[in-house]
Amino acid sequence: MKITLDADACCGAGQCVLIAPEVFDQRDEDGVVVLLDAEPPAERHDAVREAAAICPAAVIGIHA
Amino acid sequence: MSEMTRPTAAAPLPVRPPSGCPAGPPPHADLLDRGDPHTAFGVLRTTEPISKVSLADGSWAWLATRYADIRAILGDTRFSSDPTVPGYPLSGMTGGGNTDNRGFIRRDPPEHTRLRRMVTREFMVKRVEALRPRIQRLTDDLCDAMERTRERTDGPVDLVEALALPVPSLVISLLLGVPYDDHETFQRLTGTLLARAVPDAERAAARGELRDYLDRLVTAKGAAPGDDILGRLITEQQRTGEITHDDVTAFAALLLIAGHETTANMIGLSALTLMRDPEAADRLRRDPALIRGAVEELLRFHSIIRNGPRRAATADIEIDGHLIRAGEGVVVAVASANRDDRVFADADRFDPGRPNAQHHVAFGYGIHQCLGQALARVELQVVIDTLLRRFPAMRPAVPVEEIPFRTDMSIYGCHALPVTW
Numbered sequence A: 001m002k003i004t005l006d007a008d009a010c011c012g013a014g015q016c017v018l019i020a021p022e023v024f025d026q027r028d029e030d031g032v033v034v035l036l037d038a039e040p041p042a043e044r045h046d047a048v049r050e051a052a053a054i055c056p057a058a059v060i061g062i063h064a
Numbered sequence B: 001m002s003e004m005t006r007p008t009a010a011a012p013l014p015v016r017p018p019s020g021c022p023a024g025p026p027p028h029a030d031l032l033d034r035g036d037p038h039t040a041f042g043v044l045r046t047t048e049p050i051s052k053v054s055l056a057d058g059s060w061a062w063l064a065t066r067y068a069d070i071r072a073i074l075g076d077t078r079f080s081s082d083p084t085v086p087g088y089p090l091s092g093m094t095g096g097g098n099t100d101n102r103g104f105i106r107r108d109p110p111e112h113t114r115l116r117r118m119v120t121r122e123f124m125v126k127r128v129e130a131l132r133p134r135i136q137r138l139t140d141d142l143c144d145a146m147e148r149t150r151e152r153t154d155g156p157v158d159l160v161e162a163l164a165l166p167v168p169s170l171v172i173s174l175l176l177g178v179p180y181d182d183h184e185t186f187q188r189l190t191g192t193l194l195a196r197a198v199p200d201a202e203r204a205a206a207r208g209e210l211r212d213y214l215d216r217l218v219t220a221k222g223a224a225p226g227d228d229i230l231g232r233l234i235t236e237q238q239r240t241g242e243i244t245h246d247d248v249t250a251f252a253a254l255l256l257i258a259g260h261e262t263t264a265n266m267i268g269l270s271a272l273t274l275m276r277d278p279e280a281a282d283r284l285r286r287d288p289a290l291i292r293g294a295v296e297e298l299l300r301f302h303s304i305i306r307n308g309p310r311r312a313a314t315a316d317i318e319i320d321g322h323l324i325r326a327g328e329g330v331v332v333a334v335a336s337a338n339r340d341d342r343v344f345a346d347a348d349r350f351d352p353g354r355p356n357a358q359h360h361v362a363f364g365y366g367i368h369q370c371l372g373q374a375l376a377r378v379e380l381q382v383v384i385d386t387l388l389r390r391f392p393a394m395r396p397a398v399p400v401e402e403i404p405f406r407t408d409m410s411i412y413g414c415h416a417l418p419v420t421w
Ligand code: HEM
Pocket: B081, B104, B105, B106, B116, B168, B172, B254, B255, B256, B258, B259, B260, B262, B263, B266, B304, B305, B309, B310, B361, B362, B363, B364, B365, B367, B368, B369, B370, B371, B372, B373, B375, B376
């Protein structure tokens, strides 16, 4: 799994951080999402998919 | 908007209008004012997911009730949040037609994005987590006071007044940097703004007084900006010319009001739900790790925003086969989306262990999704955990029928919640 972000669209509500804190974080300056791990191990894939589904601004892209 | 542009006439609930009938009865009338709109919402989701609703002033708007449609609308910025855009359904909203110097909740990109980003970091998950111990301390203090009141009076305690309202109010004052000496003024004014039996004129006066108070506060902080949200807005944004004094005041008003009544009502309803469901309460008491998920389910189940959010279409947009035209208003019933069986199995049941509860749209969806959601979550988690631990025998002091529910307000909850233990 490879994750991409459309960070310009991020509204910083932080739902991804709540769901997958090992993968997503928020930038100190403006709360915009950053990736901690762009290619997370298999055991985190479900959480990443959940984060992508819940993200209110369709920021998180998932690629096989 | 002329009658002729309406694609269908609307009908009172629960009957579906004969499609295309030009002389149909008026749109769904009191739907948005009911204590329990869920039966009616359920019928609409099946028979007429995009319908029409009449508003208090006699105008009408589209009413979206299905989860998928609601995410499509709130996720599409061609649906404007700007109440000055033609067709915006203002009638019956808290705040009503008051559009002067509005906060970013009522603005569209790029202005919305620019302003929201100035405060996003203040509410991000790690900042809010760092506040948890202070929120806990403040909750403990209020619970101590509740115990003292109970000992002194031996009568019921109003949980709304003693805990639900002060927690969010104290937390946001702390974050904004409202001086401790001003708390009384501040609480009195927000109290009037949010109270039920207050005539419009008095509410408008309170709003004006709050605006004046915040105006003075921002001026005072300008002389000595502190290490708080208003202080940072002044030093980093106002002094660099990014925003004006009035903008700082608008930030203060928005942050103050948006998080107060909402969180307070969720605290009251959550406490009531758990008092009435001892089995769920026991489960959470035994395993506090379940509280996080239970809070998501409480948010989903209660969906306190009962007649919004609202938008105005700025283009002709098709939603699920319905054409919504530029200049038409939409009431986006997030409370209905959260009971949509297509997404939440057995959606009318409160299930604190529901696996997909966090998919709820109680905080909205799209770029305006609640900025304070991480904070609201932590406040709810702390308060629920504390009540379960410290007051295991707490119960309503009156029969449920006598609890004054806010069926008259656009944010659902209870006006008072007398409890004993
Ligand atoms: C359980 C409590 C809460 C609920 C149910 C709630 C619900 C909502 C909803 C539905 C929206 C979206 C409005 C729209 O799309 O037009 C929203 C926006 C907002 N909320 Fe909350 N809220 C809560 C607590 C808070 C708290 C604690 C704060 C903190 C200050 C807050 C601040 C805001 C702000 C600033 C916005 C505007 C965001 C924007 O337009 O970009 N809310 N809230």
